[in-house]
Amino acid sequence: MKKIIYLVGFLAFTTACKKPVSDLEVTPTLEVEKKNMGVLGVRSATWCSVCGAGLNNTQNVLELNKNQAVGMVFKDAFSGEFGSHSDWGNNLFSKVATQFGLATSVPTNFQNFNHNSVQEHVEGQTVVNGNYDIQFNGNEMIIRTTTKFFTQFEGEVYIAPFVIVNNLVGAQIGHPQTPNTVHTRYVADVAYPVNKDEESKFEWGYMISAGVVRDGHTVNMDFKSIKKSHWSNNNISIGLVYFRKVGNDFIFINAFTK
Numbered sequence: 001m002k003k004i005i006y007l008v009g010f011l012a013f014t015t016a017c018k019k020p021v022s023d024l025e026v027t028p029t030l031e032v033e034k035k036n037m038g039v040l041g042v043r044s045a046t047w048c049s050v051c052g053a054g055l056n057n058t059q060n061v062l063e064l065n066k067n068q069a070v071g072m073v074f075k076d077a078f079s080g081e082f083g084s085h086s087d088w089g090n091n092l093f094s095k096v097a098t099q100f101g102l103a104t105s106v107p108t109n110f111q112n113f114n115h116n117s118v119q120e121h122v123e124g125q126t127v128v129n130g131n132y133d134i135q136f137n138g139n140e141m142i143i144r145t146t147t148k149f150f151t152q153f154e155g156e157v158y159i160a161p162f163v164i165v166n167n168l169v170g171a172q173i174g175h176p177q178t179p180n181t182v183h184t185r186y187v188a189d190v191a192y193p194v195n196k197d198e199e200s201k202f203e204w205g206y207m208i209s210a211g212v213v214r215d216g217h218t219v220n221m222d223f224k225s226i227k228k229s230h231w232s233n234n235n236i237s238i239g240l241v242y243f244r245k246v247g248n249d250f251i252f253i254n255a256f257t258k
Contacts, residue, residue, distance in 0.1 A: 029220055030131040032148035037255045038069040038118035039241060042185075045076035052174025052181070059184050068122045070239040070255040071185040072162060121254075126150045128157060130240045130256050136233050143191050143223040143238055147208055154212045155244050157253065160205030161223045162239040163189040164257070165231055191223035191238070204243055204250045 042058055044051040062071030128149050135142040143161055165188045172181035192201045208219045227236060239257045243250040 029144065030133060030146035032129050032131045032146055032218070034126045034150050035129060035256075036122045036124060036126050037257070038121045039239075039252070039255050040065055040069045040071050040118065042071075042073045043075075044073055046170065046172050047076070049174030052172045052178065055172060055175050055181065055183075062185050065118065069118050070164075070241065070257045072164065072187050072239055073183070073185045074187050075183070127153060127253055128242050129254055130159065130242070131258075132161070132238045132240060132256075134233075134236065134238065136227075139227050139229055141191070141225045141227055141236070142194065143225065145221050145223065145238075145240065147219045147221070147240075147242075149209075149213050149215060149217045152212065152215050153209075155210070155246070156207055157209045158205035158243045158245060158250065159208050159221065160202075160241045160243065161191040162187050162241065163191055163225050163227075164237045164239050165227075166235040166237070167232070168235075187239075188227075189225045191225040194222045194224050204245075205241065207245075 040062055042062075044055075044058075058073075062069075062073075065071065128147060130145055130147040132146075133144045135144070141163070145159065145161060147159060165186050166184045168183045168186055169180055170183060171179040172183070175181045190201055190205075192198060193206055206221070208221060209217070237257055239255060241255045242253040244253050245251075
């Protein structure tokens with residue numbers, strides 16, 4: 001992960017003068033802070049007793065790092081609250097794990113908590129960041145996003161808006177409170193653009209820029225997702241994760257949540 005973050009910064013500097021910069025700029029609707037956040041990803045399962053035994057510690061680590069990293073728990077389940085096996089979630093986690101050199105077997109637990117790499121990213125140069133606002137209309141969620149570039153940049157950049165739900169109660173083998181275990185930071189969905197259908201879901205997100213963009217360039221994009229009726233609006237957040245596409249690989253750039 002350390003090498004990947006360095007690579008992003010290097011590319012941002014070395015491509016700054018290659019081509020004329022586009023004058024296209026969208027007026028932002030949301031303010032975007034110049035800051036970096038990392039990602040702490042966990043692969044877990046309700047049928048995994050080791051996952052249950054380590055659940056409290058895992059959730060404590062995610063909470064302690066909430067101001068500098070987006071906590072994301074990808075969970076396999078029998079059925080019920082967490083639904084069936086999430087192919088797109090596990091597909092994403094496996095790809096990211098391979099890219100970052102992380103363990104992929106269940107459970108991952110603390111094998112993926114590389115605090116030094118997260119801190120290094122937080123203190124590094126901010127290339128791009130975002131902000132979001134959620135509007136609820138019954139069970140439909142409209143997620144308005146604004147993305148802002150903080151340096152001149154060249155390449156294809158993608159935004160992946162993950163729906164993250166807290167305080168879900170469900171079974172967890174190996175946890176003393178099962179079947180009423182409280183789960184946090186569960187990745188429930190990846191939202192998709194409002195002008196597309198659900199089949200367009202893509203775990204690496206959606207392209208928001210290509211070519212050269214200038215410092216201060218902003219992009220607005222709206223997404224949608226459907227929430228379960230018993231999910232509290234106050235327990236739903238969005239994890240915006242930014243990737244740069246290089247060949248067939250997606251390289252982590254930055255993340256944001258609130």
